[in-house]
Amino acid sequence: MTTDSTQRTRVLTGITTTGTPHLGNYVGAIRPTVQASRNKATQGFYFLADYHALIKCDDPARIQRSTLEIAASWMAAGLDPDGVMFYRQSDIPEIPELTWLLTCVTGKGMLNRAHAYKASVDKNNAAGNDPDADVTAGLFMYPVLMGADILMFKAHKVPVGRDQIQHIEMARDMASSFNHLYGEHLVLPEAVIEESVALLPGLDGRKMSKSYDNTIPLFSSSAQLKKLISGIVTDSRAPGEAKDTEGSALFQIYQAFASAEETNNLAKAYADGIGWGDAKQILFERIDREVAPMRAKYEELINNPATVDALLLKGAAKARELATPFIKELRHAVGLRSLASAATTQTGTKTSRAASPAFKQYREKDGQFYFKLVDPQGRVLLQSLGFASPKDAGMAIAQLQQDDAKAMAALGQQVGLGDGVSAANVAEALATLRTELAEKAKGKE
Ligand code: TRP
Numbered sequence: 001m002t003t004d005s006t007q008r009t010r011v012l013t014g015i016t017t018t019g020t021p022h023l024g025n026y027v028g029a030i031r032p033t034v035q036a037s038r039n040k041a042t043q044g045f046y047f048l049a050d051y052h053a054l055i056k057c058d059d060p061a062r063i064q065r066s067t068l069e070i071a072a073s074w075m076a077a078g079l080d081p082d083g084v085m086f087y088r089q090s091d092i093p094e095i096p097e098l099t100w101l102l103t104c105v106t107g108k109g110m111l112n113r114a115h116a117y118k119a120s121v122d123k124n125n126a127a128g129n130d131p132d133a134d135v136t137a138g139l140f141m142y143p144v145l146m147g148a149d150i151l152m153f154k155a156h157k158v159p160v161g162r163d164q165i166q167h168i169e170m171a172r173d174m175a176s177s178f179n180h181l182y183g184e185h186l187v188l189p190e191a192v193i194e195e196s197v198a199l200l201p202g203l204d205g206r207k208m209s210k211s212y213d214n215t216i217p218l219f220s221s222s223a224q225l226k227k228l229i230s231g232i233v234t235d236s237r238a239p240g241e242a243k244d245t246e247g248s249a250l251f252q253i254y255q256a257f258a259s260a261e262e263t264n265n266l267a268k269a270y271a272d273g274i275g276w277g278d279a280k281q282i283l284f285e286r287i288d289r290e291v292a293p294m295r296a297k298y299e300e301l302i303n304n305p306a307t308v309d310a311l312l313l314k315g316a317a318k319a320r321e322l323a324t325p326f327i328k329e330l331r332h333a334v335g336l337r338s339l340a341s342a343a344t345t346q347t348g349t350k351t352s353r354a355a356s357p358a359f360k361q362y363r364e365k366d367g368q369f370y371f372k373l374v375d376p377q378g379r380v381l382l383q384s385l386g387f388a389s390p391k392d393a394g395m396a397i398a399q400l401q402q403d404d405a406k407a408m409a410a411l412g413q414q415v416g417l418g419d420g421v422s423a424a425n426v427a428e429a430l431a432t433l434r435t436e437l438a439e440k441a442k443g444k445e
Contacts, residue, residue, distance in 0.1 A: 008042055009041065009391060010156050011036055011044050011155065011158070011192075012047075012153055012158055012189075013033055013158055014089065015030075016049045016050075016052045017048050017063055017066040017067040020215075021217070022216055023287070024202070024215065025070075025073075025218065026073070027257075030074055031077060033074075034079050042157075044084035045087075046084055046086050047086070047087050048071055051089050051090055051096070052146070053066065055136065055138040055139055068308055069219075071086075071312060072308060073219065076295075078294075085315060086315040092319055095149060098327060099141075101178070101334060102144050102151070102178065105181060111141070114167075116139060117139055120139065143166075146167045146170075147167075150189050151187070152326065153322060157189070157191075158189050158190065159192040159193075164191070176188065182330075183333060183359075187394060201253065202215055202216070203228065204249075205249040219291070222292070230280055232249055234250060239278075242270065243279075250280065251266065253283060254283045258286055357381065358433075359397050360373075368386025368387060369386065369389060369390045370383075370385070371393050373426065379418065381429055382400070382426055384396065384414060385416075399411070401433060404427055408426075
């Protein structure tokens with residue numbers, strides 16, 4: 001892996017390809033990820049979750065169309081495919097492969113508790129049906145596939161909606177279990193919840209969602225946008241009567257697009273009794289101002305699906321430069337490895353994976369992130385104090401792996417020697433680890 005990708009914070013998120021992107025998707029996912037992708041201190045991984053789409057949708061044409069529309073929307077909104085990893089999940093065969101490795105370290109009981117699965121079971125129970133009626137194994141396994149998306153690229157931060165937090169927790173759990181069994185390979189991710197990103201209401205005032213059929217597509221003609229906006233529910237107050245901003249879907253949608261000053265002005269206009277027709281005109285103009293410059297780019301991409309395909313394949317090739325060697329490392333770790341290499345290790349010295357010193361990363365009840373270095377007999381050689389984030393802990397481990405003497409000095413109190421352990425013991429263990437890493441890097445099985 002390049003220095004670049006080990007040092008920058010890796011941010012990863014996906015969008016499921018089951019529908020036409022609407023203003024809610026734009027405000028909640030597309031726009032914030034495009035903004036985040038411009039942060040040079042991070043490395044972005046943005047992908048089209050089309051394997052996830054199969055869980056919810058059995059209409060092949062719709063999945064294909066949605067993949068094109070979401071890819072085009074993301075790029076039209078400013079995502080630069082050269083500046084980030086931008087790919088389609090199903091172009092990365094390492095993801096389903098990792099899904100299986102994770103499946104084998106994931107407790108079934110944990111998946112029983114996943115919200116989406118539990119909601120289906122509760123519904124079936126309430127209706128007096130078999131608890132698993134109409135529940136596919138795909139829905140049940142959804143969190144594991146998502147875990148593979150995240151862990152494949154060692155993501156540190158995963159921006160998601162509130163409903164997805166549990167999935168990130170589960171991914172952390174899978175990573176811990178895997179690392180515990182096979183050594184420190186997977187990075188524990190953290191969910192990032194954008195507090196400022198409000199849930200956008202739809203035409204009828206409920207959350208804008210395909211399932212309520214109350215959406216406003218992100219890309220439609222100006223005329224269509226205007227027509228849809230005119231259909232947003234309002235109360236029956238006449239022009240001249242003061243209006244409430246609270247509970248007004250129109251106002252909330254405006255707020256998601258407007259500056260604080262513009263929002264204040266509309267609030268004043270509400271108090272002054274602006275007519276609903278005029279308020280809708282203001283909303284239409286504000287959204288159109290943001291969307292209009294993106295329309296040409298969107299149209300161009302939508303009309304050239306082969307170009308979008310080529311961009312996605314190029315992105316997948318770039319992503320696989322990371323995924324292919326990593327899955328090789330993981331296969332080796334679990335024992336899916338060349339038979340000759342097993343023979344060598346058997347007859348050789350005690351440097352096989354299983355008998356190596358290893359870093360273990362974990363989280364304590366205090367919410368902080370810790371690690372320790374243990375020798376093959378399980379003796380603790382190094383013990384850290386708490387770090388604020390898994391990334392900080394990971395960076396300390398990386399420093400130690402690079403130059404333990406320098407790192408020990410730099411880390412000070414943060415890392416201490418285990419009972420009866422000398423600096424020389426640590427140096428020896430780290431030297432063993434380093435040799436192994438170097439061997440692995442040479443592609444030696
Ligand atoms: N499950 C996410 C959603 O429905 C989409 C998704 C799939 C995702 N894989 C992911 C999001 C990995 C973040 C990281 O919103």
